[in-house]
Amino acid sequence: MTNVADLQPGESARIDRIDAEEALQQRLAALGFRQGKELQLVRKASFSGPLHVRIGTTDVILRVAEARRIQIQQ
Amino acid sequence: MKRVALLGMPNTGKSTLFNRLSGASARVGNWPGITVDLMSAKMLLGGHIAEIVDLPGIYDLHGFSDDEQVVRHFLAQHAVDLVLVVLNSTQIDRQLALALQLRALGLPAMLLLNMRDEARRAGIGIDEAAMSQALDMPVTQISAKYGDGCPQAIQEAARHLDRQQPPVSAERISELLRADTQIEQEMESIVRRTVQMPAQLDDRLTRRLDRLLLHPWLGLPLFFGAMYLLFQFIFTAGAPLQDGMAWLLDSIRSLALEPLLAGAPAWLNGLLLDGIYNGVGTVAAFVPIIILFFLVMTMVEDSGYLSRAAFLMDAAMAKMGLDGRGFVMMLMGFGCNVPALMGTRVMRSHNLRLLTMLAIPFSLCSARLQVFLFLTVILFTPQQAPLVLFSLYLMSFAAIFITAVLYKGRLRNDEPFILELPPYRFPTLRQIWQRGWQEARHFLHRASKFIIIGVVLVWALTNYPTDVPPASSGTIAGHIGEWLAPVLDPIGIDSQLAIALIFGFVAKEIVVGALAVIYGLQGDALMQLMGQQLDWVQGMSFMLFTLIYTPCLSTIATLKSESKSTGFMMLSIGWSLLLAWVISFIFYQSARALGF
Numbered sequence: 001m002t003n004v005a006d007l008q009p010g011e012s013a014r015i016d017r018i019d020a021e022e023a024l025q026q027r028l029a030a031l032g033f034r035q036g037k038e039l040q041l042v043r044k045a046s047f048s049g050p051l052h053v054r055i056g057t058t059d060v061i062l063r064v065a066e067a068r069r070i071q072i073q074q
Numbered sequence: 075m076k077r078v079a080l081l082g083m084p085n086t087g088k089s090t091l092f093n094r095l096s097g098a099s100a101r102v103g104n105w106p107g108i109t110v111d112l113m114s115a116k117m118l119l120g121g122h123i124a125e126i127v128d129l130p131g132i133y134d135l136h137g138f139s140d141d142e143q144v145v146r147h148f149l150a151q152h153a154v155d156l157v158l159v160v161l162n163s164t165q166i167d168r169q170l171a172l173a174l175q176l177r178a179l180g181l182p183a184m185l186l187l188n189m190r191d192e193a194r195r196a197g198i199g200i201d202e203a204a205m206s207q208a209l210d211m212p213v214t215q216i217s218a219k220y221g222d223g224c225p226q227a228i229q230e231a232a233r234h235l236d237r238q239q240p241p242v243s244a245e246r247i248s249e250l251l252r253a254d255t256q257i258e259q260e261m262e263s264i265v266r267r268t269v270q271m272p273a274q275l276d277d278r279l280t281r282r283l284d285r286l287l288l289h290p291w292l293g294l295p296l297f298f299g300a301m302y303l304l305f306q307f308i309f310t311a312g313a314p315l316q317d318g319m320a321w322l323l324d325s326i327r328s329l330a331l332e333p334l335l336a337g338a339p340a341w342l343n344g345l346l347l348d349g350i351y352n353g354v355g356t357v358a359a360f361v362p363i364i365i366l367f368f369l370v371m372t373m374v375e376d377s378g379y380l381s382r383a384a385f386l387m388d389a390a391m392a393k394m395g396l397d398g399r400g401f402v403m404m405l406m407g408f409g410c411n412v413p414a415l416m417g418t419r420v421m422r423s424h425n426l427r428l429l430t431m432l433a434i435p436f437s438l439c440s441a442r443l444q445v446f447l448f449l450t451v452i453l454f455t456p457q458q459a460p461l462v463l464f465s466l467y468l469m470s471f472a473a474i475f476i477t478a479v480l481y482k483g484r485l486r487n488d489e490p491f492i493l494e495l496p497p498y499r500f501p502t503l504r505q506i507w508q509r510g511w512q513e514a515r516h517f518l519h520r521a522s523k524f525i526i527i528g529v530v531l532v533w534a535l536t537n538y539p540t541d542v543p544p545a546s547s548g549t550i551a552g553h554i555g556e557w558l559a560p561v562l563d564p565i566g567i568d569s570q571l572a573i574a575l576i577f578g579f580v581a582k583e584i585v586v587g588a589l590a591v592i593y594g595l596q597g598d599a600l601m602q603l604m605g606q607q608l609d610w611v612q613g614m615s616f617m618l619f620t621l622i623y624t625p626c627l628s629t630i631a632t633l634k635s636e637s638k639s640t641g642f643m644m645l646s647i648g649w650s651l652l653l654a655w656v657i658s659f660i661f662y663q664s665a666r667a668l669g670f
Contacts, residue, residue: 023139024490026133026134027137027139027490029134029258030083030133031492032167032168042284043290045288045293045385045386045388045389047389048389049385049388050384050385050388050389050491052284056168057196058165058168059494059496059497060495061385061388061491061493061495062491063490063491063492
C-alpha cells in the first residue's frame with residue numbers, strides 16, 4: 001500500500017482511500033480529494049516540509065502527516 | 075431592513091466583492107454569539123435598504139474549523155433574506171457543493187460565479203440558464219475584481235428581495251446535511267450538464283513563477299530577499315510620513331490648541347495637551363505605517379505569495395508549533411507589531427493565531443530600535459555599538475522561540491495544515507487602497523478609547539502630586555519606582571529608569587523623551603549625564619527589559635481586540651514582563667558575577 005507521501009515529484013496516482021477522521025476527510029473532500037480522483041505530486045519543500053499536490057484544477061500544499069492518510073494506486 | 079449574507083470558500087474573491095458593494099461604508103458589526111469580527115455594510119439594493127454581512131470563507135457548512143462554526147452559528151441565530159454564494163468559476167467542479175448544501179438548508183440563495191475573466195481565459199464555459207434551472211436559484215457570472223456583471227447581480231438580488239418573504243434562519247444544520255454523497259453526485263451531474271472545462275488549467279505564468287519561487291535552494295533566499303525589500307519599502311516610505319504626521323500634530327498643538335487653552339487651569343491644560351493630545355498623537359503617528367503595511371500586505375496576500383511563503387518556511391516553523399504564515403507576520407513585526415498582529419487574521423485556527431500573537435510582540439520594532447540607538451551611542455564605542463544592536467536582534471528571535479516552544483503545548487492546534495495555492499494574481503490599485511484605508515480606520519476606531527485611558531493614567535502618575543516637578547521621585551510614578559525597587563534593583567534598574575519604563579508602557583517612542591523629562595536635561599547634556607550615571611551592564615539590562623516587556627499600548631489594544639479576550643491580553647502582558655525580568659536578571663547578575 002502506498003500513499004501520497006511516497007510519490008516522487010512529477011508522479012501521478014489515483015486516490016484509493018482516505019484514512020482520516022471526519023474533520024480532515026471533509027476538508028480534503030472540499031478541496032477535491034475524493035476516491036477515484038487523479039492527483040500529481042508537483043514538488044516537495046526542503047527539510048521535509050510540506051508537499052505541493054495538484055488535483056484537478058486546484059493546487060494544494062499539505063504536510064507529510066496529512067499526505068500519509070491519502071492511500072493511492074499508481 | 076433586509077439582511078443579505080455573503081458566503082463562499084476561501085480565495086474566491088468574496089471580500090473583494092464585499093468591498094466593491096460596500097464602498098467605504100463597511101464597519102465591524104457586533105453579532106451576539108459570534109466570536110470573530112464580521113464586516114457589514116448598509117447599502118441600497120433596488121428599493122430596499124439591506125445590511126450586507128461578509129461571512130468568513132469556509133469549505134463546508136458542516137466542517138469543524140472555527141470559521142465553519144462561526145458561519146453555522148450566524149445562519150442559525152440570525153435570519154437572512156438572501157445568501158449570496160460566491161464561488162470561483164475556475165473551480166466550479168468542486169465548489170458547487172456549497173451552493174447545494176445551502177439549498178438543502180432551505181435558505182434563499184443566489185449563486186455568483188466569480189472570476190469570470192479567469193474562467194474565460196482558461197476556456198471554461200458555463201451555461202448560466204441551465205445551471206440556474208438545475209439549482210433552482212438565480213445564477214450570475216461576475217468579476218468582483220473588475221466589476222463586470224456586478225450591476226446585473228445587484229438587480230437580480232433586488233428582484234429577489236422584492237418578493238417579500240420573511241427572513242429565514244437555518245437551525246438543525248448538521249441534521250439537514252446528512253446526505254453528503256447525494257450532494258456530491260448531484261454536483262457532478264450538474265457540472266456535467268452545464269459546464270465545459272479542460273481537465274487541467276494551463277496557467278503557464280503561475281507554473282513558471284512557482285518553478286523559480288518554490289525552488290528547493292533558491293526559494294528561501296528569494297523569499298528573504300523579497301521580505302527584506304518590502305520591509306525596507308514600508309519603513310523607508312513610512313518614516314518621512316510618520317515624521318510629517320508628528321510635525322502636523324505638533325503644529326496643531328502650538329498654533330491652535332495652546333492659544334485656545336491658554337486661559338484654562340494648569341491641570342486641565344496639562345491633562346489635555348501633555349496627557350491626551352501627546353499620547354493620542356504618538357499613537358496617530360502609527361497610522362501612515364499601518365496604511366502602508368496593509369497596502370503591501372494586500373499585494374502579498376492577493377498575489378498568492380503568502381501561501382508560497384508558508385510552503386517554504388513551514389518545516390522550520392512547525393517545530394515551534396507555528397506555521398509558515400506566522401513567520402511572515404513576525405518579520406513584519408520587526409517594523410511594527412500592531413499591523414503584524416492584525417495580519418494574523420489569515421490564520422484559520424484560533425489556537426495557532428493566539429500562539430502567533432503571543433510571539434509577535436517580541437519582534438524588535440522600529441520604536442524600540444530608537445531607544446536602543448540612543449542608549450548604545452551613550453554606553454558603547456562606535457565599534458561595539460553594531461554588535462550590541464545585533465545581539466538585541468538575536469535576543470528578539472530567542473524570545474520568540476522560547477515563547478512559542480513553551481506555549482505550543484497549551485495552545486495546541488490540531489488543525490491540519492492544508493492550504494490552497496491559488497494562481498498568481500495581481501490586485502488592482504482600487505483593491506489595495508480600499509484595504510489599506512479600511513484597516514487604518516478600524517485600528518483608530520478600536521484602539522482610541524483604550525489608548526486615551528492609558529495615556530491619562532500615565533500622565534496622572536507622573537504629574538501628581540502637583541507640588542513636585544513632573545516625573546520626579548516625588549510623584550506617584552516616583553513612589554511606584556521606589557516601591558518596585560526590590561524587584562528592579564536585582565536587574566540594575568534604578569528608580570529614574572523605572573519611571574522611563576512606565577512611560578514606555580504607552581509607547582517606546584516616548585521613552586527617550588521621558589528620559590529627558592526625568593533627568594531635566596536634553597540632547598548632549600542628557601547623554602553626558604546618563605553616561606556618567608549608568609554603566610554599560612545597567613544600560614544593557616535596561617535595553618533587554620525594554621526589548622522584551624510589553625511593547626506599547628497600541629499593541630495591547632490590538633491584542634485585546636484581535637483575540638477578543640481580556641484574559642489573553644493579561645497573559646501576554648504578564649508573560650512578557652516575567653520573561654523580561656528573568657532575562658535581565660540572568661544577564662545583570664552574571665555580568666556582575668563576572669566582575670563587569
